Amino acid sequence: MEKETINWLQLVKYLNNPQDTALEQQVRQWAAASPENEATLLQVQQLWQLSPDLKILDQLDTKNAIARLQEALPEDETVHHLPARRYHWFRVAAVIIPIVAAASWFFYHSGTVTYKEKATLAAIDSLLLPDQSRVYLDKNSRVRYPERMQKNRTVIMEQGTAYFDVATQTATPFVVKIGQSSITVLGTTFNIHLENYRIGVTVKTGKIRFASGHTNAPETILSAGEGLHFDPATGSLEQYNAINSNADAWITHELVFVDAPLSEVCKKVEALYQVKINLRGKIPVKKLNATFKNNKLEEVLEVLQATYPITVVHRNREITITGR
Incomplete structure (x- = not known):
């Protein structure tokens, strides 16, 4: 130019x-x-x-x-x-x-499109888009979206974590752009986490199409319960089973575990309840199958103690789990 x-x-x-x-x-x-x-x-x-x-x-x-x-x-x-x-x-x-x-x-x-911005700082917030789709923004997150969405349903994800509940509208696809990459959907719920330009996507319902933006890179189709990690710097893309990822627990307040090891369960409990869990002693190999929805931390710990041969000590924001 x-x-x-x-x-x-x-x-x-x-x-x-x-x-x-x-x-x-x-x-x-x-x-x-x-x-x-x-x-x-x-x-x-x-x-x-x-x-x-x-x-x-x-x-x-x-x-x-x-x-x-x-x-x-x-x-x-x-x-x-x-x-x-x-x-x-x-x-x-x-x-x-x-x-x-x-x-x-x-x-x-x-007749071009005018974009507006929505950003959060220290609190979670939500945004109802003009097409009736809803976006939930975690702390320190930012998106841009069209002021009108009759012909353009492209949202720009710039920072943080967002959960999208997309209104079904077959005439115009819903697109989320993250740098050179993009996600295209028709009607679904999914979570995006953006950290240091690395992109994490998990699908809760429906289906999405992920385009990395890299030359000659194939598009990736994700269905409910699937996820991916993409690094724009290297072009590496990892697709995985996201049933136990609970990436959207920050907004749904729901933890779902299917044949999940105790170590993985503890990581997800740490993230949702903002606590530190220390695992000590002999770690049980038994897998957990459970769903927690709007449960208090004490209730989750009681279920773990009833399921595994462990003792649980909870002091302030730190929890010690010891295998027996």
Whole structure:
């Protein structure tokens, strides 16, 4: 991408249509070509995040704005003679006005999609999407979604963990994008965990199609009770039986175990109840088959003690389980 006026429109299209992987790759390659390009892309992204609140766009005469900028720019392209403050103003104006002009043209002539953002900090929250799908966000999670979803049902997963309960709508598939990867569904419930760019997906009901975004990599179909781990850095993908993963327990408050070893049970109990469990002595080999739904921690420990030859000591947030 060379620095031409049309490329501001390409950047606007990229920000407004993140599911266009070909355009995304083109922009990323251009940004990686030089530190200047990377800095420009960052400026555009920051301005774009503020753009929904800029009511001035409704009255902006973009043609005259660009004309005034061209008149203000010096004929001599040498910049070291300009005062620092004036040069800084030119740089800011040169970035902002083409973006505003492109955004104004793009919004009013292309009928493009406007994305909104939902983020959580220290508490779990939920979001009802315009298509009546519901997204549950764990702590420190963030997604972007279309303001209207009649023709576009693409949600951008940017951070954290989210549980999706997708409304069935056969006409338009529901898509979740995570970086270069994507998940396509028609109606299902599934969980996504994003950590250090690594993606974890488990399906509770229905079926999804996972596309890693890597060249020549086949798509993966996951049904209920299946999961996968994908590392974009290496391209490695691991598919597994997710019946005992309980990845969505943070929102469902349900633990399901099918022939699960005690060590695995303890890890899931630790994660859900935010405690530390120490296993000592002879660990029983017997597998657990049980379902806990909205149970108190003490109730879960009582079931474990009745099932296995163990003693359980519970002090504050630490539990010691000793095999007999």
